Amino acid sequence: MHSTDPGATRIVARQLYDGVxxxxxxxCILEIAQGRITQIRAATAQDAHDPGVREFDLVSPGFIDLQINGAGDTQFNFEPDVPALDRIAAGARRGGTAYILPTFITAHGQDYLRAIAAVRDAISDGVAGILGVHLEGPFLSHNRPGIHDPTAIRALNDQDIEALTSADAGVVLLTVAPETLPDGALARLTAADIVVFAGHTAASADQIATAEAEGLTGVTHLFNAMSQITGREPGVVGATFASHSLFAGIIADGHHVDWRNVAIAARLMPDRLCLVTDAMLTLAGEATEFDLHGVKITLEDGRLANAEGRLAGAHISMIDSVRNMITHAQCSVPQALRMATINPARSLGMAAEVGTLGTGRCATLTCLSNDLEVEAVMIDGKFPDETMT
Structure with missing residues (x-):
């Protein structure tokens, strides 16, 4: 006999990916109480027939998106406030994402302080799924601006370091061009538990190695807006592949990175590659165009770009990214799920809290059908979107 708390939520998983x-x-059956998994055991024939039990074909740790600019017709840069974060998180959940780092891209001066304040308030207010904030810029390279506003890209200074290290807004992920930072700045940031990624950077492999020694954790959207591998200079991409510890986000939408390069990355760094959406407001929304820094961005055939064809974020969900890794990068289902769960958790230093399933762990789940369609997302023992269940 199995002892069961009558107040517990019980979920039958016909297949369980636990992240371990x-x-x-x-x-398997998962018993959940007070936001935690109290037991995982083999399911019996009776379990699925017990009142209140929910059954899913495949249950995974909740997906974690390290880089999402918007969703549900809401862009974080345009509306850095709590209601916007609630809408973005809800839009992300439609694609299976449980936890997000809402991403605020390059803006003038210390405009990023508004993003930090919004995330701090959202966490305080209990908005489901907000882990912290990702600040992508403004401390980037003028040689690799991408779609970022080049007039707002600038150098990091002591005032910025003070603001960032006192953010108190969950985990803070900061994307920088490490070659532009003042001496000692990266070490000061990482000593204060800021997670620093390299992105929009023209750094050499040696500069990345130096940054890694000072605490650099990973790179933002691998292959995009960074120096590439050449015969005599590995660049950021080669330095990431050669590293034993650097993580990398990758946009697996078929537009940002050739599928052959995605497959190479998956083979070389299966435990360090993290699926990210880099999604804009069109994800789970109705808009098909918007203005960014006065530039018109249009969605066409799943691709967001300006009139010259330069990519401007992405229009893809996490579950689509998972399916693409299976279809185009020859990943198994567990390998693809790893890149959406435990790998991003480890990149943030949060593997003890999220990214895996086990007794005593946080009950945050992404629940899927056999054909990898999202059926429900549970966060801290609750289903925020009851219509999904």
Missing amino acids: DQGLRPD
Whole structure:
């Protein structure tokens, strides 16, 4: 007999990916109380028939998106406030994402302080799924601006370091061009538990190695807006592949990175590659165009770009990214799920809290059908979107 708390939520997983094992565990039941998993055990024939039990074909740790600019017709840069974060998180959940780092891209001066304040307030207000904030810029390279406003890109200074290290807004992920930072700045940031990624950077492989020694954790959207591998200079991409510890976000939408390069990255760094959406407001929304820094961005055939064809974020969900890794990068289901769960958790230094499933762990789940459609997302033992269940 199995003892069961009558107040517990019970979920039957016909297949369970726990973020720890390399494969899928068949026919498990998860018992959940007070936002935690109290037990995972083999399911019996009776379990699925018990009142109140929910059954799903495949249950995974909740997906974690390190880089999402917007969703649900809401862009974080345009509306850095709590209601906007609630809408973005809800839009992300439609694609299976449980936790997000809402991403605020390059803006003038210390405009990023508004993003930090919004995230701090959202966490305080209990908005579901907000882990912290991702600040992508403004401390980037003028040689690799991408779609960022080049007039707002600038150098990091002591005032910025003070603001960032006192943010108190969950985990802070900061994307910088490390070659532009003042001496000692990166070490000061990482000493204060800021997670620093390299992105929009023309750094050499040696400069990345130096930054890694000072605490650099990873790179933002691998292959995009960074120096590439050449015969005599590995660049940021080569330095990331050669590293034993650097993580990398990758946009697996078929537009940002050739599928062959995605597959190479998956083979070389299966435990360090993190799926990110880089999604804009069109995700889970109705808009098909918007203005960014006065530039018109249009969605066409799943691709967001300006009139010259320069990419401007992405229009893809996490579950689409997972399916693409299976279809185009020859990943198994567990390998693809790893890149959406435990890998991003580890990149943030949060593997003890999120990204895996086990007794005593946080009950945050992404629940899928056999054909990898999202059926429900649970966050801290609750389903924020009851219509999904």
